[in-house]
Amino acid sequence: MIDVKQPPYSAVGDGVTDDTQAIQNAINAAQAGEVIMLSSGKYLCGPLVGRSDRPLLLTGTVGAQIIAKPNTRTLLTIRCSASNVFQLEFVGAALTSVQPFLASSCIRVNDGLSGVVIQECKVSQFSGAAIIANASISLRVMNCDMSTGQLCVQAARARNIVLERNTFHDLGQSGFALHGDGIIIRDNVCYRAGPVGGFGAVQAGSKNILITGNHSTDGGGGFELQNENALSATEPSGSSCVVAGNSFTRTFAAGIDLFRSGVVLTGNVFNDCNFAAGLPTAFTVQPGIVPDLAGPGSGYQAGDILTLGGGVFTRPARFVLNAPSPNGGLCDPARPATNGNTYVIDMGDYSVFPTNPANVTGGHGTGGKVIYTNANIKARGSGYKSGDVLRGSTGTSRFPVLVRVNIIDANGAVLEAEILFGGYYTGTLPTEMAFAAYDTVSSGSGFTLLPCFGNRYAMQYSKPSMASGGSILGIGNRNVIVSGNSIVNHSPSHDCGILFVNFLNAPVSRWAITGNVFGTFSKGAIKRYNFGTLSYDTAWGAG
Known part of the structure; x- marks a missing residue:
């Protein structure tokens, strides 16, 4: 040794x-x-x-x-x-x-x-x-x-x-992003996962998947299970996917987002999942840049380096486009759940942040817009210690932003800080955010941020007409077994426990649902939603 x-x-x-x-x-x-x-x-x-x-x-x-x-x-x-x-x-x-x-x-x-x-x-x-x-x-x-x-x-x-x-x-963001053959995710715990992430994603083309004994709480979502082209019913040959004995509590999105077919969901517990269903907006201060579904633009190519317009800066924000939509857009509005295709190079240095949605320049395309989220220190305060963890104390939040103090001066003023968790904010947003101690004893006071809020999660994953999704959200799936699960909630705003979505040319079919326990939901335990007509199919109202 x-x-x-x-x-x-x-x-x-x-x-x-x-x-x-x-x-x-x-x-x-x-x-x-x-x-x-x-x-x-x-x-x-x-x-x-x-x-x-x-x-x-x-x-x-x-x-x-x-x-x-x-x-x-x-x-x-x-x-x-x-x-x-x-x-x-x-x-x-x-x-x-x-x-x-x-x-x-x-x-x-x-x-x-x-x-x-x-x-x-x-x-x-x-x-x-x-x-x-x-x-x-x-x-x-x-x-x-x-x-x-x-x-x-x-x-x-x-x-x-x-x-x-x-x-x-x-x-x-999230606990993991995995792709391959033979994936075992067992007995893990995840809490306070990011607003644009969740426990984790098993990506398109993966097969032979076992997810069991995991526990997720107070996060962006549970598991996202993708398939080969995100919305087809075709899976790799010889593939199996079993999700068994997991628990999901107070997740912003669904406990399971299902974009693949041939899945068995059994013995899982869902408690207050998809709480964003009843919220008119969902905002975060987690720094990031994501495409605006209302402004994808066209003509962009993979690898384009794009620069944000607007704001007052010494250095503008820049990002790389990893995968444009089929028509060269920054994202594909028809497939919002697949739009995680940017990599931030530099969040920039702004005295005045850009107004959302922000225009972008550069690359091969035109017309693209993004949602920019960040924060600057307004007041540094005094009396803090390095390592103090602070929570946002202003604004209406389901979970507040968390910040760690990294470097202070001789008076305990905050010189450098790090956002640990972006929080989930609703309603009227504060233009200035104050902080109090979180899980630590801190004698500091007076630290405030000036946030640039962007509704990253809502813009990336949902549409207002689909804002009442279920604890299990299935889009364009076939051959799915849902058995022996518990799906409950404590909010009357939750419309349903399981929500199927007929997504354009990917209809839902051949689901076997048996032996599950449901709470009370305003539109029934199980619903089907037709994306083309933006309406619920009342024939699927029975639970």
Whole structure:
């Protein structure tokens, strides 16, 4: 075993000394099967890179932290199969404002590796993903605690992924976005997931999926299960998808958004899901840029770098368009649930924010508009401590915005802060937001933000005519079994427990619904909605 604090490596672990080279030297020197150990301490590091010719075996004792240096885009890169990262805490670089994009990630597993295990680790304060592991085989992420500005686990084109007994919380987006063959999501907990995310998404083309024993509360939504082209009834051959024994409580959207066919939903509990159904608007201060459904524009191409117009700035916001709609729009208004196709390069530096919807310039197209959401510090206050977590105390909210104080001056005035959770706001929105202590004792006062609110979730996923969706939302599905679930609510605004949507050329058919327990819903336990006519089909009113 290599102890990085011992010669010839001599890492210090005081949180001030740069330990990058000491730990990298230990990684480079480790023989096959030799464990690199970080004893209790705070190791300030820039990018660390594992060897490609032997597994990285990296472990820590209780209290071992690796703290990212400023501007570190990826803290740890794994380059060899069978690597194992165990019992370490990773802390992202302090952010320079309440605008937490450019994205930084914690661990990147190089494409095509197999047998990588990440367990009993804690990841926090990264503005991007905690773990990126595309094209991986037999990836295991277990018993980890993760809080990030975007996703916890991102894996595309993967095989045999297991996420087990993890806790995902205070997320800018969602717990995971997975794509592949053989996905097991078991016994995880997710709370305060982002307004534009939820527990997680299994993306189009995935097959052989088991989601069981998970618990989601106070978040954007539960699970989103996509299919090959998002609204067809065709699934990959030999595919199975079982969602069993999960619980969903107080989710902004449906507990399960179902965009695929051939699914079994059994033994799940839904309690006060889709509470946004009764809300006229839904706003957040989670920083981000999303296309405006009313202004997609046309002629854009994948990879276009676009700049926001309007506002007063020293540096404008910019983003990349990942996937335009078929006609070259920033989004496809006919398929709002599939519109998550932008990547923020820079949230900009504004003294006056753009007015929503904001026009964009650049790229190959014209006419595109976006919803911009951000916040600036108006008053820095005094008496705060670094690490204080504050909650928004003004405005009407279902859940308030949460902010962590990162850096203060000698008087406890807030110099740098980070938005942990964007909150869900309704009704009249405050033009200035004050804060109080949240789950911590804070003697500080006077910190306020000037928010630029954008109704990101409502604009991205819903239409007013569909604002009363169910705890289970199915769009264009066939061959679905819903059995032995409990679907209840405590709000008279919820219209139904299960909502089917006939979406254009994707009619709902062959659903088997049996042995479920429903609460009281104003339009019945089970409803079908015809998107083409924007009306409920009364023939489906029976529960």
